Amino acid sequence: MTLADRxxxxxxPARWEWGGLDVQFSTDLPPDELVTNIHVISFVGDRIVLCRDARGVWLIPGGTxxxxxxIDACIIRELAEEAGAELQGPAHWIGAHHTTSDRPAPYLPWQPHPHKAWLWCTADVALTGPPTNPEGAEQILEVQAFPPPDALRLAATDGPHMPDLLSLAIELHNPH
Known part of the structure; x- marks a missing residue:
């Protein structure tokens, strides 16, 4: 049975209407120059870190x-900004959403357009303080490390594909 079957x-294939993006997940990693967003499925032991934003959505730390x-600098910055977390080892890439935008211009001037990628990785982290929540960035109200069943349920608030993504991350983080 393939990963796509599981x-x-x-x-x-999906449409992320909020960003004008047609997306397709793959474990084929994109070239560095196409990576515009990086998200870290963060583990504290066997628990998964989720961040609740002002909309009440529980999300994976990461961003633009x-x-x-x-990529490494983005991971370190985004973990501090959104989760108040620090890496406790290397990040491991698990896949990417390869995207095509139907917008007339890139989201930010330096980003590739119309094709780009959202990279997903796993990492062990320590929660070391509150999120830094810089001005103009997503504002995180709460950070918690949840047991996997709770994390899977709460992650669904950020999209129907998120429980599958977390399940894949758990499988690859603890292969047995």
Missing amino acids: YPLLYA REARES
Whole structure:
């Protein structure tokens, strides 16, 4: 049985209307120059870190890569901004949403257009303080590390594919 068979909602072609994006998940990693967003399925032991925003959505920490920012620097920055977390080891790439935008211009001037990618990774982290919540960024109201069943349920508030994504991350983080 393939990953696509086991995680059908994750692998199904989708439309992210909020961003004007047609998306397709794959474990084929995109070239660095196409990666515009990076999200970290963060583990504290066997628990998964989720962040609640002002809309009441529980999301995976991560976000938009800055101009000329490395993937590693983006991970470190986004973990601090959204989760008040620090890496406790290397990040491991698990896949990406390969996207095509129907917008007339890129979201930010330095981003590729119309094709780009959202990179997903896993990492062990420590929650070291509150999120930094910089001005102009997504404002996080709460950060918690949840047991997997609770994380799967809450992550669905950020999209129907998110429980599949977390399940894949759990499988790859603890292969047995």
